[in-house]
Amino acid sequence: MTTPHRCGFVAVVGRPNVGKSTLTNALIGTKISIVSRKAQTTRHRIHGVLTRENEQFVFVDTPGFQTRHGGAMNRMMNRVVTQALADVDVVVHVVEAGKWSAGDAQLLPLLPKDGNTILVVNKIDALKNKNDMFSYVSKIMAQFPYSAVVPVSALRGVQLEELLNEIAARLPEGEPMFEADTLTDRPVRFIAAELIREKIFRLVGDELPYGCTVMIEQWEEDDTGVRVAACVLVEREGYRPILLGAGGAHMKRIASEARQDMIKLLDKPVHLEVYIKVRKGWSDRESALRELGYE
Numbered sequence: 001m002t003t004p005h006r007c008g009f010v011a012v013v014g015r016p017n018v019g020k021s022t023l024t025n026a027l028i029g030t031k032i033s034i035v036s037r038k039a040q041t042t043r044h045r046i047h048g049v050l051t052r053e054n055e056q057f058v059f060v061d062t063p064g065f066q067t068r069h070g071g072a073m074n075r076m077m078n079r080v081v082t083q084a085l086a087d088v089d090v091v092v093h094v095v096e097a098g099k100w101s102a103g104d105a106q107l108l109p110l111l112p113k114d115g116n117t118i119l120v121v122n123k124i125d126a127l128k129n130k131n132d133m134f135s136y137v138s139k140i141m142a143q144f145p146y147s148a149v150v151p152v153s154a155l156r157g158v159q160l161e162e163l164l165n166e167i168a169a170r171l172p173e174g175e176p177m178f179e180a181d182t183l184t185d186r187p188v189r190f191i192a193a194e195l196i197r198e199k200i201f202r203l204v205g206d207e208l209p210y211g212c213t214v215m216i217e218q219w220e221e222d223d224t225g226v227r228v229a230a231c232v233l234v235e236r237e238g239y240r241p242i243l244l245g246a247g248g249a250h251m252k253r254i255a256s257e258a259r260q261d262m263i264k265l266l267d268k269p270v271h272l273e274v275y276i277k278v279r280k281g282w283s284d285r286e287s288a289l290r291e292l293g294y295e
């Protein structure tokens, strides 16, 4: 009998600073994972895809975790998060070994109780007394019916295989949704644009309902480094201040983080300039879309 192929969506959630990004990147195996979609099958925002022989793990970004809100907005965001988590196949709830705070507890009511939520205790490398682990985990398990617990160190790459196996066991049977090839055959300029888009989404994604397009307008490369000019196209003038942030702080952060990733990708110095352009109604206009590389 052949093993059935499994494929599904995985959301990695947790309070800030528990190591979600480190873990996701360690699981996917590369900092930058750009995927070519086989079909427009999903409304999820794809963070990255890991393809193994018998499984394809599609890691998604969960809306509502990107920005911080208060009061009524919080209640609404909680609904958004609950819905998003109900839509994925496996939820990985990351906590930090030995530490449990109100931020961790707040998430519990939002997690699906369908037997597909896994508790991941990260940063076990930093735990001083390993004997404390049992009582720590027992206390958390008493509060939520997790279907598995996996202690890991995302930073050191400890127990990641075990975690992937636990996730794999909970993915539904199905054919791969994405081509196995990821980064290698994509032009570096495309990846650079995608990196900037990713940073924008992470920082202000909740506030840009129609997203944005990033175009690389200038790319000059020689032995000493790369000079890149990128343009962020938004649909309305009102989105400009959102992207800029107070005193341009958002844009600075987006450019700086994207630049760091580009340096890692290209392994040479990068000079990056990012500016914003408003192009009204571009998303409706087919010709404009084609011009921007969307077929």
Ligand SMILES: Nc1nc2c(ncn2[C@@H]2O[C@H](COP(=O)(O)OP(=O)(O)OP(=O)(O)O)[C@@H](O)[C@H]2O)c(=O)[nH]1
Pocket (backbone or CB within 6 Å): 014, 015, 016, 017, 018, 019, 020, 021, 022, 023, 122, 123, 124, 125, 126, 152, 153, 154, 155, 156
């Ligand atoms: N010692 C140790 N540190 C870790 C581990 N995983 C992540 N960290 C560190 O924890 C800090 C936060 O990691 P991130 O991956 O940015 O955490 P996050 O949950 O994505 O944070 P937010 O983006 O704020 O939600 C970083 O300084 C990481 O280097 C781990 O396994 N062991």
